Amino acid sequence: MKIVDIKNLTKTYNKNRGIINLTFSIEEGEIFGFIGPNGAGKSTTIRTLLNFIYPTSGSATVFGKDIVKDSKEIRQNVGYLPSEIHYYDDMRVIDLLKYSAGFYKKFNPNRMKELAERLDLDLHKKIEDLSFGNRKKVGIVQALLHGPKLLILDEPTSGLDPLMQNTFFELLLEERKKGTTIFFSSHILSEVQKLCDRVAIIKEGELVKVETIENLTKKNLKYITITFEQTEPMDLKLDGIVKKEVNGNEMTLLYSGDMKALLNQLNALPVKDLLIQEPTLEEVFMHYYEK
Numbered sequence: 001m002k003i004v005d006i007k008n009l010t011k012t013y014n015k016n017r018g019i020i021n022l023t024f025s026i027e028e029g030e031i032f033g034f035i036g037p038n039g040a041g042k043s044t045t046i047r048t049l050l051n052f053i054y055p056t057s058g059s060a061t062v063f064g065k066d067i068v069k070d071s072k073e074i075r076q077n078v079g080y081l082p083s084e085i086h087y088y089d090d091m092r093v094i095d096l097l098k099y100s101a102g103f104y105k106k107f108n109p110n111r112m113k114e115l116a117e118r119l120d121l122d123l124h125k126k127i128e129d130l131s132f133g134n135r136k137k138v139g140i141v142q143a144l145l146h147g148p149k150l151l152i153l154d155e156p157t158s159g160l161d162p163l164m165q166n167t168f169f170e171l172l173l174e175e176r177k178k179g180t181t182i183f184f185s186s187h188i189l190s191e192v193q194k195l196c197d198r199v200a201i202i203k204e205g206e207l208v209k210v211e212t213i214e215n216l217t218k219k220n221l222k223y224i225t226i227t228f229e230q231t232e233p234m235d236l237k238l239d240g241i242v243k244k245e246v247n248g249n250e251m252t253l254l255y256s257g258d259m260k261a262l263l264n265q266l267n268a269l270p271v272k273d274l275l276i277q278e279p280t281l282e283e284v285f286m287h288y289y290e291k
């Protein structure tokens with residue numbers, strides 16, 4: 001079942017582009033990454049899905065329900081972590097969480113305590129006394145508290161130290177085991193690689209690609225290092241060379257072409273050593289972005 005289904009969704013702010021003609025969907029139980037540089041349109045997409053802002057054109061459904069007409073119903077089953085969190089500063093964490101839990105039909109105080117403990121969050125502190133990272137934790141507890149079917153997380157890890165990020169990822173994997181679908185925006189590629197099943201890449205408001213992490217990292221792009229016997233310039237004439245660098249007798253290639261064609265050419269050259277590696281996700285994305 002499609003938990004999120006976005007069709008030709010466009011949002012323009014006066015004359016500014018926000019997002020243009022986005023179409024993609026997220027299946028039940030997926031951890032789905034949403035990747036793009038600052039200003040690409042990630043928050044705009046998320047805020048539109050939650051009906052904080054209205055689409056200019058196009059449509060989307062969450063749980064099969066219309067994001068504009070049925071937004072109240074949808075929100076009962078969504079946990080949302082905004083990228084920037086603004087709270088009432090003089091409230092204590094516990095009171096704020098109870099207050100926000102009041103908007104949902106399901107609330108479990110034991111779950112609140114358990115989550116606070118796991119994240120090492122002091123429930124009795126005032127919000128104004130919390131660091132940025134600790135405020136983020138409040139947002140995480142708030143998003144998970146009512147056992148949502150869909151988690152929408154906008155840059156969730158910014159401000160968390162690496163240990164806390166791990167705890168947070170563990171929590172997400174536990175949620176996934178329960179069947180929760182997770183939509184996760186980020187500009188940090190390694191965390192997406194670690195956690196997500198599929199990823200949508202967005203650039204300047206437009207969707208570049210939707211791909212499984214497996215395919216993104218494995219399918220076509222290879223990182224190739226060739227060491228030649230001699231330093232005289234060697235030339236390779238091949239389709240599919242995305243990037244080439246030559247340093248002394250060493251040539252590195254990002255290559256997405258036919259492997260046999262490459263090997264045939266190398267066969268005629270004085271090759272001393274050859275190393276073929278999986279590219280990092282950074283390299284894969286650069287490849288998409290450069291196009």
Ligand SMILES: Nc1ncnc2c1ncn2[C@@H]1O[C@H](COP(=O)(O)OP(=O)(O)OP(=O)(O)O)[C@@H](O)[C@H]1O
Binds near residue numbers: 040042045187
């Ligand atoms: N309230 C607004 N008014 C006018 N333009 C806006 C508004 N919010 C966003 N934009 C524009 O829409 C585009 C997408 O912004 P958005 O915040 O969705 O990007 P993002 O991918 O979430 O980036 P970031 O990681 O920096 O939050 C940007 O060009 C931005 O300038």
